[in-house]
Amino acid sequence: MVDGWTAENVLYEVALKEGFGLNCRIETEKAVKGNTVHRVTDPHKEQTLHLCLDDKLNLAKLKPLNLTREDLFICRDVALDDEAAANLALQCRLKTI
16 A cells, blocks of 8 residues: 555545446445445446455454355455465455555
8 A cells, every 4th residue: 555545545446446436335334343344336337345454354253244256355465364365265256455
């Protein structure tokens, strides 16, 4: 991440790069405790992704999301060690930034 980055800027940048429109809706997943996970939804394309910008990701805290192989989850590469990344990649489509 670049010095001075803000979560809002990164959320919109990632959404745009993933093909979401400027009218996408960003909400914080309230069911996830211990990590801040955002759900980004594009109502026109019926697309959704989950994005976490935390420095460390606890996989157990993501269980309420019920991620499937169809779900896209994006997080910072520093948030996962190799084992956690492999486990999460088995549950969903994982991308790191």
